Structures are given as C-alpha cells and as structure tokens.
Amino acid sequence: MKKITAEITGVQGYVPNYILNNKELETMVETNDEWIRSRTGIKERRILKGEGKGTSVLGIEAVRGLLKKINIDAQEVDLIICATATPDMIFPSTACIIADKVGATNAFAYDLMAACSGFLYAISTASKFIETGTYKKVIVVGADKMSSIVDYQDRATCIIFGDGAGAVMLEQSKEGLGLQDAILKSDGSGSEFLHMKAGGSAKPASYATVDAREHHVWQDGQTVFKSAVTSMADVSEEIMKRNSLSPEDVAWLVPHQANQRIIDATAKRMGVGKEKVMINIEKYGNTTNGTIPLCLWEWENQLKKGDNLILAAFGGGFTWGSIYLKWAYDSNK
Numbered sequence: 001m002k003k004i005t006a007e008i009t010g011v012q013g014y015v016p017n018y019i020l021n022n023k024e025l026e027t028m029v030e031t032n033d034e035w036i037r038s039r040t041g042i043k044e045r046r047i048l049k050g051e052g053k054g055t056s057v058l059g060i061e062a063v064r065g066l067l068k069k070i071n072i073d074a075q076e077v078d079l080i081i082c083a084t085a086t087p088d089m090i091f092p093s094t095a096c097i098i099a100d101k102v103g104a105t106n107a108f109a110y111d112l113m114a115a116c117s118g119f120l121y122a123i124s125t126a127s128k129f130i131e132t133g134t135y136k137k138v139i140v141v142g143a144d145k146m147s148s149i150v151d152y153q154d155r156a157t158c159i160i161f162g163d164g165a166g167a168v169m170l171e172q173s174k175e176g177l178g179l180q181d182a183i184l185k186s187d188g189s190g191s192e193f194l195h196m197k198a199g200g201s202a203k204p205a206s207y208a209t210v211d212a213r214e215h216h217v218w219q220d221g222q223t224v225f226k227s228a229v230t231s232m233a234d235v236s237e238e239i240m241k242r243n244s245l246s247p248e249d250v251a252w253l254v255p256h257q258a259n260q261r262i263i264d265a266t267a268k269r270m271g272v273g274k275e276k277v278m279i280n281i282e283k284y285g286n287t288t289n290g291t292i293p294l295c296l297w298e299w300e301n302q303l304k305k306g307d308n309l310i311l312a313a314f315g316g317g318f319t320w321g322s323i324y325l326k327w328a329y330d331s332n333k
C-alpha cells in the first residue's frame with residue numbers, strides 16, 4: 001500500500017499595516033539605516049498597533065483568509081496548531097482563541113512553542129496526524145507579535161523583529177507529494193544565549209522584573225549568529241544528502257528570516273543560487289514563527305506542482321531544523 005503523505009493545499013499570510021522603518025528606529029535608539037541594512041538586510045518591519053490586540057489577531061486574519069481562499073468551511077477543520085512564542089496569554093492557548101474566532105468548532109487546538117523553529121516543528125507534528133489517517137484537515141499557523149516582547153531601548157534586538165503570521169492547510173496527498181523528510185534538533189544549553197528572563201514560572205512577573213526590563217527578548221547576538229549559521233547550514237546540507245538531492249534538484253530554499261547573512265551562508269553551503277532563495281526580510285524583519293509561511297504566501301504564484309522545497313530555521317532553545325517537501329499544486333490557479 002502506498003504511504004499516505006501530508007501536502008500543503010493552501011497558504012495565506014497576514015501582516016499588520018503599520019510600517020516601522022529604519023528611519024523611525026533612528027529616532028528611538030542610537031542606530032542608523034546603513035548599519036541595520038548591512039548587518040541584517042532589514043529595511044522595515046510591520047507592527048500590530050492597538051490596545052488589547054495580541055498574536056491571535058494576526059493568526060485569525062491568516063486562518064480566515066486561508067479558509068476563504070481554498071473554499072473550506074471552518075467546521076471541516078479537525079485540528080489547529082499555532083506555533084508562537086508570543087501567545088496572547090500564557091493560557092489559554094492562542095490556537096483555542098483562533099479556532100473560536102474563525103468558527104472551527106469541531107477542531108481541537110493547541111499551541112506549539114519552539115521559538116523561531118516552531119513552524120517547522122508544527123508542520124512536522126501536523127503531518128503525522130495526516131500520515132496516520134487520524135485527521136484530514138489540519139491547519140498550522142505561525143504567528144508572532146514580537147513587538148510585544150521587544151525592548152525598544154535595546155538597539156541590538158529592536159531592529160530585528162516584526163509582527164506577522166502565516167497559515168497553511170495540510171491534507172492527505174494521493175500522489176506522494178508534500179512532506180518528504182524532516183530533521184529537527186534542539187539543544188537546551190543554548191537557552192542562556194537567547195531568552196526572556198522573567199514572566200515564566202522560574203521568575204514570575206514582579207515590580208522588580210518590570211523595572212529591570214526582564215520581560216523582553218534578550219540575546220547574545222554574536223553567539224546566536226554563529227550557532228545559527230552553522231546549524232541551519234548543517235541540517236540543510238544533511239537533508240539534501242540523505243534524500244540524494246543535488247542543488248539542481250532544489251527549486252526553492254525557504255529560510256527563516258533572522259538575518260540576511262545567515263540565509264546567505266545556508267544557501268552557499270547547499271550550493272543553491274540566490275535566485276532560488278525566498279527572502280523578504282527587508283520588508284518584515286524577523287517575525288519568528290511567521291517568517292516561513294509568509295515566504296510561501298508571497299512566492300505562492302511562482303511555485304509549481306512537484307517543486308522540491310527545503311525549509312530551514314534556527315531559533316531560541318536552541319531549536320533548529322530542515323524540512324524537505326514537494327509542493328503539491330500549481331499556484332497560479
């Protein structure tokens with residue numbers, strides 16, 4: 001019997017309207033457009049404004065748009081997994097809030113936390129429910145309102161992040177398309193280099209933690225950078241090798257958008273030319289779980305059925321990984 005595979009049957013992204021460009025950041029911290037562009041590749045990022053608006057607002061827009069686009073009733077959805085590092089609240093899960101607001105009343109829903117690698121972890125997890133025949137329609141949404149945890153007094157982090165979301169539908173493939181292989185890794189010893197110091201159970205919020213600005217992303221940028229360059233390139237090379245893929249076989253590299261230089265290093269190691277790399281970091285910065293689905297959404301019209309895609313990410317944890325998938329449809333339909 002032919003193995004059931006899980007294919008992506010639709011993708012939709014959402015970014016908020018407000019554009020925070022490098023010029024505006026120059027008025028907030030001591031930085032400049034030239035430094036930001038040359039060190040990261042970022043020109044602007046989107047910010048979700050408005051009292052009481054959390055990550056679910058971004059996720060709801062992406063999921064609603066997805067269901068409309070592929071003409072699927074919300075009640076047909078079996079499961080929604082939301083990959084996020086910035087849930088609306090510690091509990092309930094943001095996925096539950098999204099499911100409720102889009103009317104997915106028959107779905108169960110949960111969040112998955114793997115920082116910037118969350119979208120990869122989530123589609124790998126979701127694909128198992130499809131491959132085993134347990135469920136037929138699973139939505140994975142990667143969403144983050146990074147502006148809610150960014151310290152706009154810290155020039156080493158505030159220039160990098162932005163807000164955004166993307167969602168994909170996973171369904172059974174009759175032709176063996178979709179997810180082919182995944183290499184997912186984690187190393188908790190990296191947690192000291194990239195974390196949020198307070199607000200979790202180890203150090204609950206207090207006046208002191210607020211005064212010390214401990215409810216923000218903190219990172220040792222250079223250490224994270226070095227680990228990201230090596231790890232993302234390693235797994236991407238490994239997944240190509242073990243699936244006997246040459247650079248010519250790869251139609252697209254879909255990298256997490258953390259830093260243009262990390263992306264370039266990964267593409268170089270894979271032997272894949274720039275024209276095959278999805279890059280939108282200049283417009284959105286690092287939207288954490290939103291980066292990869294936002295790329296798929298923006299490049300959807302250029303994707304062809306059978307295209308070999310390599311997805312790759314690195315982030316807090318440390319977590320990292322690479323996924324090989326065959327695109328399942330001609331997108332300019």
Ligand code: UT7
Pocket residue numbers: 030031032035036039040116155156157159194219220221222224225228258259262286288314315316
């Ligand atoms: O997806 C989550 C995972 N995170 C990442 O992947 C981020 C990985 N790290 C990076 O992308 C880079 O390390 C950064 C973009 C964060 C920083 O770039 P860098 O080339 O590693 O800079 P650096 O930290 O080595 O700093 C170089 C200099 C320093 O000045 P001195 O000591 O040489 O005088 C910094 O103080 O640049 C200074 N600097 C800045 N200057 C202008 C740091 N941030 C800024 C800034 N504007 N925003």
